[in-house]
Amino acid sequence: MLNRIEMLFAEARDLTLNRLQNGNLVIEVAYIATLCDESKVSDFILVPFAKQEIPFEDAVKRNPSFKRLDDPAKWAETILHGFVLLQLNGVVYKLDVARIIRNENPQTMVETVIMGPQIALSEDLIDSVNIIRSRYPSEELSVEERTIGTISKTRLLLVFDKHRVDANVLSSIREKLERISDPIFTATGELVRSLGDRYRLFPSMMVTERPDRVCTGIEDGKVILLLQGSMFAIVLPSTFFDFMHAVDDSYDSFWMTRAMIVLRYFAALLTITLPALYVAIMSYNPELFRVQLTFSISGSRSAVPYPSFVEVFIMLFMIESLIEASVRLPKYIGSTATTVGGLILGQAAQQAGLVSSIMIIVTSVVAISNFVIPVNNMSTAIRFLKYPLIIPAIFFGISGVALGMFCYLIYLSDLRSFGKPYFRLFGRTQLQSGDIGQVNQE
Amino acid sequence: MKRVRLPLLLLMLLLPLTSSCGFRDIDKRFFVIAMGIDQPSNGAKGFNVTLRLAVPSPKIEPGSGKNQVVSIQATSIAEAVRLLKAHVDKELDFGHCKVFMLGEGLARNNHTDMLRWLSRRRDVQSVAYMAIGHPDAKSILNIAPPDERYPGNTLFLMFGKDGTQSSYLVPVYVFDFIRRTEERGIDPVLPIIRAEGKSYVITRLALLDKTKLVETITPAQTETYSQIRNQDSKSTVAAVKDGDTMVINVDRISSHYKIVKANGEHVLRLHLRVSGIFEEAPLGIYEANWDKLEELFNEQIASEIEKLFKKVQHAGVDPFGFGLRYRATHAGSPQTWKDWERIYPNLKFDIHVRVKIDGTGLVK
Numbered sequence: 001m002l003n004r005i006e007m008l009f010a011e012a013r014d015l016t017l018n019r020l021q022n023g024n025l026v027i028e029v030a031y032i033a034t035l036c037d038e039s040k041v042s043d044f045i046l047v048p049f050a051k052q053e054i055p056f057e058d059a060v061k062r063n064p065s066f067k068r069l070d071d072p073a074k075w076a077e078t079i080l081h082g083f084v085l086l087q088l089n090g091v092v093y094k095l096d097v098a099r100i101i102r103n104e105n106p107q108t109m110v111e112t113v114i115m116g117p118q119i120a121l122s123e124d125l126i127d128s129v130n131i132i133r134s135r136y137p138s139e140e141l142s143v144e145e146r147t148i149g150t151i152s153k154t155r156l157l158l159v160f161d162k163h164r165v166d167a168n169v170l171s172s173i174r175e176k177l178e179r180i181s182d183p184i185f186t187a188t189g190e191l192v193r194s195l196g197d198r199y200r201l202f203p204s205m206m207v208t209e210r211p212d213r214v215c216t217g218i219e220d221g222k223v224i225l226l227l228q229g230s231m232f233a234i235v236l237p238s239t240f241f242d243f244m245h246a247v248d249d250s251y252d253s254f255w256m257t258r259a260m261i262v263l264r265y266f267a268a269l270l271t272i273t274l275p276a277l278y279v280a281i282m283s284y285n286p287e288l289f290r291v292q293l294t295f296s297i298s299g300s301r302s303a304v305p306y307p308s309f310v311e312v313f314i315m316l317f318m319i320e321s322l323i324e325a326s327v328r329l330p331k332y333i334g335s336t337a338t339t340v341g342g343l344i345l346g347q348a349a350q351q352a353g354l355v356s357s358i359m360i361i362v363t364s365v366v367a368i369s370n371f372v373i374p375v376n377n378m379s380t381a382i383r384f385l386k387y388p389l390i391i392p393a394i395f396f397g398i399s400g401v402a403l404g405m406f407c408y409l410i411y412l413s414d415l416r417s418f419g420k421p422y423f424r425l426f427g428r429t430q431l432q433s434g435d436i437g438q439v440n441q442e
Numbered sequence: 443m444k445r446v447r448l449p450l451l452l453l454m455l456l457l458p459l460t461s462s463c464g465f466r467d468i469d470k471r472f473f474v475i476a477m478g479i480d481q482p483s484n485g486a487k488g489f490n491v492t493l494r495l496a497v498p499s500p501k502i503e504p505g506s507g508k509n510q511v512v513s514i515q516a517t518s519i520a521e522a523v524r525l526l527k528a529h530v531d532k533e534l535d536f537g538h539c540k541v542f543m544l545g546e547g548l549a550r551n552n553h554t555d556m557l558r559w560l561s562r563r564r565d566v567q568s569v570a571y572m573a574i575g576h577p578d579a580k581s582i583l584n585i586a587p588p589d590e591r592y593p594g595n596t597l598f599l600m601f602g603k604d605g606t607q608s609s610y611l612v613p614v615y616v617f618d619f620i621r622r623t624e625e626r627g628i629d630p631v632l633p634i635i636r637a638e639g640k641s642y643v644i645t646r647l648a649l650l651d652k653t654k655l656v657e658t659i660t661p662a663q664t665e666t667y668s669q670i671r672n673q674d675s676k677s678t679v680a681a682v683k684d685g686d687t688m689v690i691n692v693d694r695i696s697s698h699y700k701i702v703k704a705n706g707e708h709v710l711r712l713h714l715r716v717s718g719i720f721e722e723a724p725l726g727i728y729e730a731n732w733d734k735l736e737e738l739f740n741e742q743i744a745s746e747i748e749k750l751f752k753k754v755q756h757a758g759v760d761p762f763g764f765g766l767r768y769r770a771t772h773a774g775s776p777q778t779w780k781d782w783e784r785i786y787p788n789l790k791f792d793i794h795v796r797v798k799i800d801g802t803g804l805v806k
Contacts, residue, residue: 286468287537287567294473294538295592298498301469308467394465 001075001087005030008076015079022049025056030075031084037099041084044095057088066093077153100124106231110376111210113248120209123231125157132159132224135215140164148177148191148227152184155228156191159214164221169237169418173223188232191225192377195236201385201408203243203377204417206235212247220426237417241425243378244268267369272385272408275312276393276401278362282308284397303353309394311355315363316386318345323367469498472532473539475509475594478579479556480545482515489548489555490515491522492580495530496538496593507590511583519559536565541597542616543635545578549648549655554623561620568617571601574648574655576636587641600644609665609677610645623652626779627765631667634658649759657757663750670697670714670747671762679716679797681742683735690739691721693800701768701789709790710764712747717798728806732799739797751791760786 002017009015014034020027029045044065049056060066069078069085069092079085082098108120117135121128129143142165144158156177160170173195180194192205208214209232214224217235225234235242244264249257281288282301289297304311322341329337346360366386373379385408392400415422478492490513497508512529516522527534542560544553560566575582587596599605601613611633622630630650635642645661659667668674673695680689699712716739720727727735754761765782772778 282468283465285537286471286473286535287565291473291475291538291540291594291598292592294468295496295498298468298471298473301467302498304469307465397465 001085001092002028002030004072005075005079005085020046020049022052022056025049027056028087029084030079031097032079032082035080035082035099036084036097038097040095040097044097045084045086060086060088060093066095068092069094080153081155106209108209110232111208111213111247111374113210113246113251115251116247117210117212119211121211121214121226121231121233123229125155125226125228128226128231128233129157129159131211132214132218135211136161136218141218146177148180149185150181150183152186154185157224157226159218159224159226161218161221164219165223166221166420169420170223172418173225173236185227186229188225188227188230188234189377191227192234195234200415201411202240202381202415202422204236204238204415204422206238206242206375207232207377208235208375209233210247216247216250237420239417239420239426240412240423243375244373246374264372264374267372268382271366271369271382272389273401273405274362274366275316275386276389276404277398278359279309279312279390279393280397280401283394288398297356297358300350300358301356304356305353309390311359312362312390315349315355315359316366318349319363319367320383466533470532471535472496472530473498474534474536475539476541476543476583476597477536477539478543478545478575478583479519479548480575480578480580481547481551486515488515488517489519489522490545490580491519491526492583493523493526493534494583494594495534499592507586507593507595509586509593513580519556536563537567539566540570540594541601542566542570542572543575543579543582544572544632545580546574546576546634546655547578549574549632549650552653553650553655554653557620557623560616566616568615570616572614572616572619572632573601573644574632574634576634582635582637582642585637585640585642596642600642607676608644609668609674610661612647612664612668612672623650625766627760627767627769627782628763629759629761631761647761649754649757649761651759656759657753659750659753662746663753666746666750667761669695669716670712673697678721679718679739679743681735681739683738686724687722688720688724688727688735688739689722690716690718690797690799692716693718699764699767701764701771707788707790708785709792710751711792712794714743714747714793714795715798716743716795717800719801720799720803723802726806728802736797736799740795743795743797744793747793747795748791751793755787755789758787764789 002019006015006017012032014032016029016031016033018029020029027045027049029041031041044063048054048059066086069075072092075085075092078094082096082100083094084097086093086095106120106122107118119131121131133141138161140162142158142160142162144160146156146158147153148156158170158173176195180191182190182194185191185194188207192203192207195205197204206213206217214233214235217224222235222237225236227234244261246260246264249261282297286294286298301308306314318341322338325341326335326338342364346363349355350357350360370379370383373382389401389404389408392404394400396403409423412423413421420426473496474493475496476494478494480490480492482488482490492511492513495510495512497510499508510530512526514522514525514529516525523534542556544556548556590596600608600611612631614630614632619630619632622628629652632648632650632655633644634646634648635644637643645664647659647664647667648655649657649659665674665677669677669679669692675692675695677692677695678689679692680687682688694717695715697712697714699710701708701710703709760766765779765786768782768785769778772781
């Protein structure tokens with residue numbers, strides 16, 4: 001076995017291959033030292049083998065952690081996933097001794113709430129499943145494992161409620177996973193792309209780090225994908241309305257959260273249309289404003305030498321650079337950059353006569369209302385949508401904006417997320433009252 | 443390809459829709475805030491068109507509203523506007539033109555020519571107001587009230603519902619004016635603006651027939667018109683008792699009328715209900731008999747209304763839309779209209795006013 005493994009691997013210092021002899025019993029041990037917890041190797045194999053308090057063959061047979069691995073083709077892969085291979089009397093066993101470096105007890109960073117679980121999913125699958133199972137203690141919870149990526153062979157878990165899940169959705173996910181042939185997966189975003197979201201304007205899968213979101217997803221019959229090494233889970237299928245729903249909406253005061261939902265849709269609409277509307281109103285339909293506003297805008301714009309759409313592009317370029325910079329910068333400098341950019345640049349641009357004062361307001365409304373959208377990948381998707389809309393506004397004014405919005409609506413209604421209509425409201429799951437024996441399946 | 447076909451098609455459909463208006467920034471436009479149309483002074487054919495243009499300024503403070511008034515004479519309004527474009531450096535935009543003013547001379551002669559231009563232009567707002575300038579539109583437009591925060595504010599506030607709401611001002615929208623000139627059974631009215639120093643006064647209403655101005659009514663009658671036609675509750679009713687004028691501030695007002703046939707002749711029966719509290723009255727009115735006071739109001743108001751109706755009837759116009767009511771409640775045949783044309787000059791009026799006094803104000 002050892003020779004064969006040595007041949008399989010490139011020259012690697014951390015590949016440990018040992019042949020041990022105790023009396024007339026000979027074992028061969030193979031593992032990658034850097035991936036493994038070596039104390040486990042010594043506790044389970046080396047020490048019992050050396051002491052022989054009970055015959056080592058019996059120890060291996062009795063301990064269910066040792067699993068037989070008969071297919072030599074799987075040796076390399078198994079070793080690479082942090083297992084140790086043990087050959088005893090011509091039979092090869094594998095034992096999981098993986099040592100995984102991960103973030104300990106991660107806090108939610110991307111999607112924060114005030115009153116809700118503060119802990120996020122872990123980068124390790126076992127911990128994540130632990131978190132999910134403890135929040136969804138149901139015997140119906142099914143956890144299916146497979147690997148993905150021709151090189152990375154990243155472990156992937158499909159978690160779903162056996163009874164609530166939609167069989168069509170499940171089979172279509174499985175089918176899609178089979179077909180994926182990308183070499184390496186390091187983040188859930190890559191998986192989302194490979195599953196079909198590459199060119200879509202709207203995300204059809206939700207990427208979340210929140211265990212409560214994952215559990216409500218399971219309860220609604222959704223499938224959760226967990227990827228080893230990433231603390232984000234994929235929830236699918238998802239509808240447009242899921243993305244506009246923050247977990248807080250179920251925790252906080254009823255009336256205020258309803259108001260916040262309305263506000264969020266309004267903010268989404270504003271952030272998409274406002275730059276285009278600015279161009280349209282400034283250059284085609286100034287009669288739309290009240291006369292007071294028209295005159296004051298007209299006065300403040302008279303110093304601006306460029307047409308309105310150039311002005312819009314200047315300001316949007318600035319705000320997008322700001323947002324991008326504050327994401328990329330180290331956390332300690334981040335806030336300084338925003339202050340400098342936001343306050344000084346905006347004010348100066350207006351005083352220099354580069355943009356009108358109302359454009360500063362438009363820009364900040366666009367940026368702020370964008371952040372109101374609770375799920376990050378939807379927020380990013382919507383951030384892009386304003387740009388295509390400016391083009392019909394330049395050529396056709398208000399009617400162009402209406403046309404653009406119309407196209408977006410058609411596109412939204414056309415989308416499907418794993419066979420489910422994307423732009424459709426699915427009602428609440430019904431409470432299971434009364435008949436306990438029966439599980440409600442839609 | 444299939445996916446882009448629909449948006450492309452829509453885009454193509456959109457092109458002819460929008461091709462008439464070009465891309466022009468807001469600061470490259472000259473906003474017309476009021477437009478006046480007069481007869482040419484020397485008796486020539488055509489129109490004398492005056493535009494009051496707003497000069498925008500970023501500062502909004504009292505007195506910062508700057509105007510530019512341009513005026514030109516031409517054979518048609520469209521030509522005049524085109525000629526005026528040669529006088530200014532920016533594109534003229536009627537999108538914010540809130541007041542279209544007819545000179546009194548033109549209104550007395552013929553106002554229909556103006557409508558030919560007004561009702562066709564795309565950027566003329568149907569919700570703009572119309573008025574008659576006395577003695578002519580140009581002199582009214584030349585007034586620049588010194589305390590305006592931005593150009594035209596005074597006019598906008600006077601006509602609109604934001605600022606003052608005078609019961610002597612009946613705002614008339616362009617769409618309403620056009621409707622009234624075309625509809626049989628209702629005739630247009632227009633408020634008359636006259637200049638007083640560096641400001642405007644609007645108290646009287648002009649009654650027009652389908653083509654020209656025929657009569658003007660007094661401020662008190664204008665208020666009565668507004669009470670009956672618009673049920674304007676921001677008004678007052680007055681009566682005289684022993685030489686003392688008593689005024690009631692109206693809280694609620696409602697008017698209903700019916701055209702009925704009694705004793706072989708047509709009678710217009712109007713019910714006007716008014717309730718309110720005293721705004722001005724002699725002392726001791728709290729102790730007086732309110733029924734008697736109400737009776738006094740009823741009689742005096744009814745006679746005022748009758749006087750107004752008679753005046754309107756003699757002028758041969760129908761600003762209240764009695765004819766329209768008659769047509770609406772009778773068979774829709776040409777004969778109905780002919781009947782009405784015969785009935786109206788001899789129409790009798792039966793006016794019932796019921797005033798209810800709610801209180802005497804703060805003091806007894």
